[in-house]
Amino acid sequence: MIKCEKINLSFPKQFICKDLSFEVFAGESICFSGPSGKGKSSLLKVLMGFITPQSGNIQIDGLELNSDTIAAIRNKMIWLPQNSNLPVDSANELSDLLQMNAKQVERFQQFQDQLGVRECGDDKSFAEISGGQKQRIVLAACLSLDRSIILLDEPVSALDDYSIDLLFATLNSLPNKTIVSTSHNKKWIDYCNRTIEL
Numbered sequence: 001m002i003k004c005e006k007i008n009l010s011f012p013k014q015f016i017c018k019d020l021s022f023e024v025f026a027g028e029s030i031c032f033s034g035p036s037g038k039g040k041s042s043l044l045k046v047l048m049g050f051i052t053p054q055s056g057n058i059q060i061d062g063l064e065l066n067s068d069t070i071a072a073i074r075n076k077m078i079w080l081p082q083n084s085n086l087p088v089d090s091a092n093e094l095s096d097l098l099q100m101n102a103k104q105v106e107r108f109q110q111f112q113d114q115l116g117v118r119e120c121g122d123d124k125s126f127a128e129i130s131g132g133q134k135q136r137i138v139l140a141a142c143l144s145l146d147r148s149i150i151l152l153d154e155p156v157s158a159l160d161d162y163s164i165d166l167l168f169a170t171l172n173s174l175p176n177k178t179i180v181s182t183s184h185n186k187k188w189i190d191y192c193n194r195t196i197e198l
Ligand SMILES: Nc1ncnc2c1ncn2[C@@H]1O[C@H](COP(=O)(O)OP(=O)(O)OP(=O)(O)O)[C@@H](O)[C@H]1O
Pocket: 011, 012, 013, 014, 034, 035, 036, 037, 038, 039, 040, 041, 042, 043, 082, 182
């Protein structure tokens, strides 16, 4: 469970939120929505501990997020950044980068199958595939690590409706995952249990 209380966050040139409180229950899927530049990605980075708000309290599974707990908390999570420029050029290189064990590699291939990109993952470099195919391969990698909390920044930005349906079917096959995402996509927003509007 994620519990955020009275988060105050501003950058020098951008106010993000004042006294923002919310909870995300285990197994729930929520989406931050709102106009571009409002701070959706920044809030995911707050949950990862990459950005520290000016004030407020964040608890993940009962652990208060601070320098002592950050490693343990990050081990519970996987974060898909927006437009990630990965230092790899294929699914195989991605599994090496993430230091996947044999079971995770097997799951990675299963998720690529489920998301309709196994052939791309097996045979092609990232330079040879589309943005949507790459996004599905990176999503498959995220899911294969089997973390209980999944942070997805614009996970369907490059996907068509058919691919989004494949993703929903894949996520529905995974029990007890807590998903915190950002999106402008209506189909994704409708899929999530709840929206937090910024
Ligand atoms: N580290 C930072 N330092 C200063 N300003 C920042 C920093 N990170 C983000 N910002 C600013 O905060 C605002 C919110 O950015 P953020 O990426 O969180 O928005 P967003 O809602 O996710 O936008 P989009 O929908 O376009 O992805 C932007 O104006 C951005 O320039």
